[in-house]
Amino acid sequence: MIVRRREASDDDAIRRLNDAAFGGTAEAKLISDLRTVGLAEVELVAAEPADIVGHILFSPLSVTVERRAVRALALAPMAVAPRRQRGGIGSALVRASLDQAHRQHWQAVIVLGHPHFYPRFGFSVAIAANLEAPFRGEAFMALELVPGALAGCGRVTYPVAFGL
Helix, strand or coil: CEEEECCHHHHHHHHHHHHHHHCCCHHHHHHHHHHHCCCCCEEEEEEECCEEEEEEEEEEEEEEECCEEEEEEEEEEEEECHHHCCCCHHHHHHHHHHHHHHHCCCCEEEEECCCCCHHHHCCEHHHHCCEECCCCCCCEEEEECCCCCCCCCEEEECCHHHCC
């Protein structure tokens, strides 16, 4: 398996993967909507010779903290083929995409995800606690790629594609 950038020829496999992983079409629609408006900022796949077994997408978010803009991304969605889950594919995708986001000088990443998975990469409920957003609770987490980027009270506004 290799982790690489998404290519247009991967799109049908990515759609099928997300439909299978999430049991519906909402995530595939989100991916399509984000691409259509040019908001697929970091998009990677885990590929094997015959198939795409994982996919991750980061899109820009409007985040302000103490009246200053923060260059932030939303991690959503991430999918791994059901038959391949718990085998390290998701972790490889998260690590590679965070590395790419850091190289592109993003300051923070926000996720609504599994509270037992994302903290291993540094995501924290505590960091997200001071952010006003449509989400709350143990699944709403943030990661600072630049220390202190999210320090203070702030607000997160998701793109229209998220339907919030």
